[in-house]
Amino acid sequence: MCYFEQTRWNCGYWKWGNFRQQCHKEYRTGETCGLKLVFQTSLLAAPCKLCDQRFKKERRIHKMAMDIERWQREGNRRATIEKTYQDIEEIQAQIDDLYRQHEQRQKTL
Ligand SMILES: [Zn+2]
Structure with a gap:
């Protein structure tokens, strides 16, 4: 030891x-x-790097969701909307991964 x-x-x-x-x-x-x-x-007295990355990605998703809402109102943006949904899914998977890494670390020691 x-x-x-x-x-x-x-x-x-x-x-x-x-x-x-x-x-x-x-x-x-x-x-x-x-x-x-x-x-x-x-x-x-600050969040760690993982949290920092996660917050940034969450903000990005929030912004994309607002874009989608706007595009839906405007119409004629189906392809862009679909692409953005895919992007959101990807980023969400990264967020889940960061979250898991964080959880694991907290459980040890
Ligand atoms: Zn953290």
């Missing part, structure tokens, strides 16, 4: 930081035994 710094964002996501202290099981200089323990946690 070697000690590492940890960064934790206010959304619950975290990552390992610098190596701080070796444990008594590890005698090789500069090596770590593979089991990581928290030395110190720095809390960040």
Whole structure:
């Protein structure tokens, strides 16, 4: 068990930081035994990069949905609307993926 710094964002996501202290099981200089323990946690009062990406994609979907609404009122934009629906689905899948990665990380440690 070697000690590492940890960064934790206010959304619950975290990552390992610098190596701080070796444990008594590890005698090789500069090596770590593979089991990581928290030395110190720095809390960040901001959402993590995954959340940031997710928010951006959600805003994009929101904007596209408003475009679709407008195009439907205007008429004659069937192809564009269909294309945009496909784009939304794609982005939604990316959002789901980011969400899963985030969930998984929160569950560990
Ligand atoms: Zn996050």
